Amino acid sequence: MVTRILPTEEAYQLLDLTRELADGELAPRVADFEARAEFPREVVRTLGRAGLLGLPYPQEYGGGEQPYEVYLHVLEVLASRWLAVAEAVSVHTLSCFPVFAYGGDELRKQLPELLGGELLGAYCLSEPQGGSDAAALATRATRDGDAYVLDGTKAWITHAGQADFYNVFCRTGGPGPAGISCLFADAATPGILPQPAERTMGVRSSPVAQIVFDGARVPVDRLVGAEGVGFRIAMQALDSGRLGIAACAVGLAQAALDYAVAYAKEREQFGRPIAEFQGLGFMLADMATQVSAARALTLAAARLRDAGRPYSTEAAKAKLFATDAAMRVTTDAVQVLGGYGYVADHPVERYMREAKVLQIVEGTNQIQRLVIARSLTR
């Protein structure tokens, strides 16, 4: 059991509730839903009703008003049971950011439904021709009377076809970041066409697909902030989102470590539990150290955010380190189980497949290194 130091008594209660939900609602279902590649919409709704879909936002808008640090502990616990569900919480929380931080009074009236989890959100930045170079995006929004007409294609959109609303980053002006805006689009808008889900390596119960925008008319009052601020909104949302991905990585790595330790204590070779061989014990020790270091870096960045200090470089470091650690720890967990690690009877092969995506989403780890390097030489 991980020893956690939380800022309030309320936070301890929240973590107890999260563990209860993770053990009772997530753990029994994950294997089936992953095998069927089915999105657990009802499970996500249950988390919404328990107040877990709007944790870091103010209560006046229907959020949980928790420090970001506490929200990340919650995500970590969820991810240790079912990464796709933790990702759903993380992506939804990220998707509420544009309207919360930049929306006018009218748009903000939507927040209670978003933060209460009745409506599910998605964040549409990446496109088929480029994810890393997001400022080159080509999806266009052309003003026509009281609406913007959206044309283009987004790629790799988590919750495509399941979400109730899409934050669509689109071009309303010239080339580069200054020409980008953000539209808060209702998923039922004619001309918004989610494509069939991709067949992914892992997190198969998390739907990911392209979305084609074919003359979709989005009312002008759905513009978030103003024309031209979309890129800034997208990047600020990602700073917070990257901490969510880091917390997911810590939870996944912790699950792999726990499973590997339990197995190594039971499995015997040469007449002794394999945990007693120093070669294996050192491997477990390195895994445990990686998990602790990843958690510490992630929570340190969250505390900066909670204190209102700049945190985007620290968030990039946390995302980079925690997701690389998750890849290494889950790969080592497979090794600890030997041949049994390579088959689906044990969850560690799934953990290893799942870790990979965390090194790619919300800015690949090469892009995190770019962010960190730029901060050093600025």
Ligand SMILES: Cc1cc2nc3c(=O)[nH]c(=O)nc-3n(C[C@H](O)[C@H](O)[C@H](O)COP(=O)(O)OP(=O)(O)OC[C@H]3O[C@@H](n4cnc5c(N)ncnc54)[C@H](O)[C@@H]3O)c2cc1C
């Ligand atoms: C399962 C899944 C879910 C996703 N969910 C979402 C979502 O909800 N919303 C969304 O908008 N996007 C989402 N994405 C997209 C994700 O953010 C992109 O895949 C990612 O940003 C990389 O973009 P790309 O795939 O186009 O790769 P590319 O940008 O083509 O990169 C290819 C390779 O080149 C490297 N590279 C690129 N530029 C540089 C550089 N300057 N220096 C060094 N190396 C570089 C990259 O690191 C990578 O290794 C998701 C992706 C996946 C796989």
